Amino acid sequence: MAWRVEVDHDKCNGDEECVNVCPVGVFEMQGDKSVPVNEEECLGCESCIEVCPTGAITVTET
Numbered sequence: 001m002a003w004r005v006e007v008d009h010d011k012c013n014g015d016e017e018c019v020n021v022c023p024v025g026v027f028e029m030q031g032d033k034s035v036p037v038n039e040e041e042c043l044g045c046e047s048c049i050e051v052c053p054t055g056a057i058t059v060t061e062t
Contacts, residue, residue, distance in 0.1 A: 002062045003042040009033050011056035018048035018057060 005026055007018075014032040024041040027034045027048065034056075036042075048057050 001044065003039070003044045004058075004060045004062050005036040005039045005042050005048075006058045006060075007034050007036060008056045008058075011054045013054050013056075015053065017051040017053070021047045021051045023047070 007027075012033045014029070014034065016029055016034065018034050019027045019029060023045065024038065024043060026036050026038050026042050028037045029035070042059065044059060044061065046059055049059060
């Protein structure tokens with residue numbers, strides 16, 4: 001099963017919560033925004049969605 005991870009940079013406030021909560025290191029900060037750099041590692045757990053205060057992250061099954 002594969003997952004597509006997207007971050008809406010217009011909504012991202014750069015608080016790094018998704019970076020800190022992701023158990024497999026999908027995200028990293030680039031400048032002041034979160035970027036999914038290891039999308040292929042995503043487990044689909046949606047922890048990042050739960051901690052994102054601005055609703056900037058979507059995770060969909062591909």
